Amino acid sequence: MMLLLQTYPNPIKENPAYSVVKQFFVNQDDTVPKKVVVQKDSPRGIHFRRAGPRQRVYFESDDVNACIVTCGGLCPGLNTVIREIICGLSYMYGVDKVLGIEGGYRGFYARNTIQLTPKSVNDIHKRGGTILSTSRGGHDTLKIVDNIQDRGINQVYIIGGDGTQKGAAAIFEEIRRRRLKVAVAGIPKTIDNDIAVIDKSFGFDTAVEEAQRAINAAHVEAESVENGIGVVKLMGRYSGFIAMYATLASRDVDCCLIPESPFYLEGKGGLYEFIERRLKENGHMVIVVAEGAGQDLIAESMKSMDHEDASGNKLLLDVGLWLSQGIKNYFTSRQKMTINLKYIDPTYMIRAIPSNASDNVYCTLLAQSAVHGAMAGFTGFTVGLVNGRQTYIPFERVTEKRNKVVITDRMWARLLSSTNQPSFLSSKDVEEANKTEEQPKQTSGEVKCLENGST
Ligand SMILES: Nc1ncnc2c1ncn2[C@@H]1O[C@H](COP(=O)(O)OP(=O)(O)OP(=O)(O)O)[C@@H](O)[C@H]1O
Ligand SMILES: O=P(O)(O)OC[C@H]1O[C@](O)(CO)[C@@H](O)[C@@H]1O
Ligand SMILES: [Mg+2]
DSSP: OEEOOOOEEOGGGGOHHHHTSTTOSOOTTOEEESOOOOOTTOOOOOEEEEOSOOSEESSOGGGOOEEEEEOSSOOTTHHHHHHHHHHIIIIIHOOOOEEEEOSSTTHHHHSOEEEOOTTTTTTGGGSSSOTTOOOSSOOOHHHHHHHHHHHTOOEEEEEEOHHHHHHHHHHHHHHHHTTOOOEEEEEEBOTTOOBSSSSOOBTHHHHHHHHHHHHHHHHHHHHTSTTEEEEEEEOOSSOOHHHHHHHHHHSOOSEEEOTTSOOOOSSTTSHHHHHHHHHHHHSEEEEEEETTTTHHHHHHHHTOOOOBOTTSOBOOOOHHHHHHHHHHIIIIIISOOOOEEEEEOOGGGGTSSOOOHHHHHHHHHHHHHHHHHHHHTEESEEEEEETTEEEEEEHHHHHSSBOOOOTTSHHHHHHHHHHTOOOOOOHHHHHHHHHHOOOOOOOOOOOEETTTOOO
16 A cells, blocks of 8 residues: 655644544554454564544645446445445545446446535435446456546545455556556455455445344244254355354354355265254254355266356355255155255345445445545555454455455354354364465555655
């Protein structure tokens, strides 16, 4: 991340709402450690700049020409972030030129733009989705930066997931290469919670809450019949956080299957044996399965080919249907046991809704932090909560690896002890899981500034 040279007093000083706040401005030297639990004598470790308003800003309000784009899949809270960037720029900094880029990255060169004002976005936080619309694929760095240059845009706010942040990093590098005075700020959006470094992504809590409704329904259906089984499929392509947290929150789930934890169906210690045991003990059970779980098993049984979407993400086979069918076959045809299975697939319902109250507040803080950072002249950063504090994180840090459930960590162990399900892991699997845990590169946490192009 870079910082542009700060030249003007921050106009927030004149704003009656803020001028009375003691220590409103963030000290230039304030940093937030990536790791809060450390051992005595351990090195200082990576720190990130604390987000917030600075005493001096890089841009004069009248000169700001900002744009906002949303990319990737939907997530609760997208409209709140859009709204609060516009309101933050206008109410805190007196900026009134904000352009909405429609339809994701390709919108820079192939779609319309719209002028956004606090009035035009007043109610949008109450709606799911994104008023700017979104897309996958279509990232053409040169065309995008040409467009930014042609329009005289000098602040770019990019809201999106891991792919989007990689795209933002490419735009930032090209802007740097052309020596343009343009701040590039990322706001991390991922319903899967798969973006590294940050504590949690916005919309995640809303999605977990909505998932409870599906799990409750599955439980009610399952416990109301003999040998009832409820199967609920939740989102999570590579990371099983939604399934894990929804399971931990619900307490009605007997088994949670996620992409990070391999499982098997047949034989001793397998899923079918566990289901049979639970049905004998309780008369019913609920299984939550993340959409990316068991993909190897399905591919093997279906001899299918690998397919990708426009952004290069793996297209998944339907694990929910496959699992439901497998369970039915096993018990009905092979065990001659009558079961009553209900499959619930609420996937898109948990991400197409507006954000809940706490996510709304979180979105507001992220948007305001992004605005403060860009106005101060920071660039090439993603704004994010790290150990409970708003920070500016260099793009390379959030894109270097994907956040995944670590199955040798305490949280997964807590889930296993809450559901009392088998871990399906052999000691060799555990050894492998420990080995394959990706180690982050030793880059610094420092962000860049616009003027001199140095770190
Ligand atoms: N490595 C990359 N370099 C440049 N652009 C990328 C890269 N990966 C993805 N993108 C672009 O970023 C945009 C969004 O990517 P993607 O569809 O993977 O969603 P995402 O941001 O990861 O969000 P989600 O959480 O929904 O997966 C797309 O327009 C895609 O072309
Ligand atoms: O159907 P779409 O829009 O590609 O989105 C599906 C994907 O988006 C996500 O919600 C986020 O990547 C994944 O969990 C899911 O696989
Ligand atoms: Mg992604």
